[in-house]
Amino acid sequence: MTLIDVIVSDITPETPTVKSITLVKADGSPLGPYLPGAHIDVEGPTAITRQYSLCSTPDAPDSFVFAVKKEANSRGGSAALHELSVGDTLRISTPRNLIAIAEEAQHHVLVAAGIGITPMLSMARYMDVHGISFELHYFARTESEAAFLPLLKDRCPDKLHQHLGVTREAQEHVLKDELAELPPHTHIYTCGPAGFMDKVFAVAREHVSPDAIHLENFHASEQPDASANAAFEVELDGETYRIPADKSIVEVLQDNGCDVDTSCQEGICGTCIMQVLEGSPEHRDNVLTRAEKESGEVMAVCVSRTRGQRLVLDYY
Ligand code: FES
Known part of the structure; x- marks a missing residue:
């Protein structure tokens, strides 16, 4: 896979454990645009490569933004990215989409938990600007841990459904309520912990076909011996x-x-x-x-x- 050099042009703390990192090309030429929902491979300072969803405005070509949650048991990947400074160099791949807006859908339901907001954010930004029908359900433990919540409240308050402090046991109940009445030709998209996405899939499956459910899954499955x-x-x-x-x-x-x-x-x-x-x-x-x-x-x-x-x- 070909990687290109990029410069860190801005670092913004989004929550106590999440930073967003803005990347530009050294020669000032455009990096984008990209398709909403895309991710890039990021080779960090410790040469560990991880996949991160882009969460900048997809139509804005000058820079890419991705967000990193510092994992408690980081083996160098997220911890090293949290130590970056403006002006540092990273290597990234071109954007790829494992999740993308389904053109045939007439309404889109985005369901994010925690740092799973990142691919949903680029999709929400795109649909908001382009007048596409959507709603965004955002599950987070607390308001202060919900990255990009102020931005979403400001940009699309009528599309945003906050679900703060919902326990794992109560998530299914909330999902059942929220997905109970969907317009025809709705597609559902989700990103978050594997157990959360399993719940979204199970509830969504009661209302739409499997082809209309889209998962962004950055968790490896446990492999058989x-x-x-x-x-x-x-x-x-x-x-x-x-x-x-x-x-x-x-x-x-x-x-x-x-x-x-x-x-x-x-x-x-x-x-x-x-x-x-x-x-x-x-x-x-x-x-x-x-x-x-x-x-x-x-x-x-x-x-x-x-x-x-x-x-x-x-x-x-
Ligand atoms: S190398 Fe990533 S899916 Fe195979």
């Missing part, structure tokens, strides 16, 4: 490679000189997705949509394997 894996074969460009139980497809392809881009290696960023021409993938990622997984036409080769003996793949 490698001892439970079986070996199989992968064909790519007419060459056949044996994938042993203890190696991923991407490891074997890269060991053999195949040019497969990767970033997270955890099934959450979407960089390594390849086409499946033959065979049946066993999906272990958190990046493909349910519909994409059911189609069997694409797979994330950093974590996923096959239910059969052989896959025929092609570059995406």
Whole structure:
């Protein structure tokens, strides 16, 4: 994956644990625009690469803004980004969308919890400016921990539904109330902790089809123990490679000189997705949509394997 150098031009504390970081190109040329909901890979000072949603105005080309929550058990990623100063250099990828505004929808319901507000923010900014029908439900423990809440209150108070201090046990009840009466052709989008998104999906599923539910998931799934894996074969460009139980497809392809881009290696960023021409993938990622997984036409080769003996793949 190609990364470009960018300069930190501004750092703003949004909450006691969240900072937003503004990036520009050193030569002043535009970075954007980007599609609402997009994320970038950010290689921080410790060379750890993580995915962060963009939360600036998608139409504004001059800079990108992303927000970082300092995790209590950070292994260097978020903690190092919190130590940045204006003028420091980072390396970022071009924006990619794992979640995007569905053009066919007539109304959009955004449901965010905690730092999951970031992709929802760029989508809300875009829909607000472009007169697209939406509502935003924002769950946070307290007002002071709700990043960008003052901005949302100022810019789209009539679209914003604050749910502060709702316990985990009560979240489902609130969601059921809020999603009970949706206009026709509504799509629902969510980002937050995995357990929260599971609740949103379950409640949303009572009202809309799975294709109308969009998850932004930056959490890796727990992978089965490698001892439970079986070996199989992968064909790519007419060459056949044996994938042993203890190696991923991407490891074997890269060991053999195949040019497969990767970033997270955890099934959450979407960089390594390849086409499946033959065979049946066993999906272990958190990046493909349910519909994409059911189609069997694409797979994330950093974590996923096959239910059969052989896959025929092609570059995406
Ligand atoms: S490298 Fe990120 S999903 Fe495979």
